[in-house]
Amino acid sequence: xxxxxxxxxxxxxxxxxxxxxxxxxxxxxxxxxxxxxxxxxxxxxxxxxxxxxxxxxxxxxxxxxxxxxxxxxxxxxxxxxxxxxxxxxxxxxxxxxxxxxxxxxxxxxxxxxxxxxxxxxxxxxxxxxxxxxxxxxxxxxxxxxxxxxxxxxxxxxxxxxxxx
Numbered sequence: 449x450x451x452x453x454x455x456x457x458x459x460x461x462x463x464x465x466x467x468x469x470x471x472x473x474x475x476x477x478x479x480x481x482x483x484x485x486x487x488x489x490x491x492x493x494x495x496x497x498x499x500x501x502x503x504x505x506x507x508x509x510x511x512x513x514x515x516x517x518x519x520x521x522x523x524x525x526x527x528x529x530x531x532x533x534x535x536x537x538x539x540x541x542x543x544x545x546x547x548x549x550x551x552x553x554x555x556x557x558x559x560x561x562x563x564x565x566x567x568x569x570x571x572x573x574x575x576x577x578x579x580x581x582x583x584x585x586x587x588x589x590x591x592x593x594x595x596x597x598x599x600x601x602x603x604x605x606x607x608x609x610x611x612x
Contacts, residue, residue: 473498518592529603
């Protein structure tokens with residue numbers, strides 16, 4: 449709940465700064481990293497590449513710009529994760545329709561519960577990392593890094609469930 453308020457506050461700050469800052473991330477860089485992430489058993493080394501490039505733009509290298517760039521990349525990862533989640537959920541639901549055994553295992557409900565718990569974990573962990581820095585300027589950067597890294601990691605976990 450508290451982290452949700454932080455995200456809303458960051459969104460307002462970004463909206464207000466959008467007029468003066470023309471920052472953005474290359475979605476293709478994030479998508480390529482996403483496809484490569486299946487090779488890693490953890491955070492792919494290409495995570496933050498799009499945010500790092502964004503930080504090279506004018507106004508991208510101060511605290512607000514860095515945070516904005518990180519959150520822009522995190523938003524792309526979040527979309528990819530949600531798409532992959534929806535695809536996995538649909539595949540599991542179809543299997544449950546076709547098989548009594550799959551229906552008894554109730555993988556869809558388990559996936560939904562896991563995703564809800566993961567979201568709660570991400571919010572709590574990132575709120576802790578933000579709070580650790582108190583009122584310092586690093587709090588927004590640390591929260592954005594946390595949000596990006598945990599979301600990218602979860603997206604990688606989702607992509608690893610694709611049929612081979």
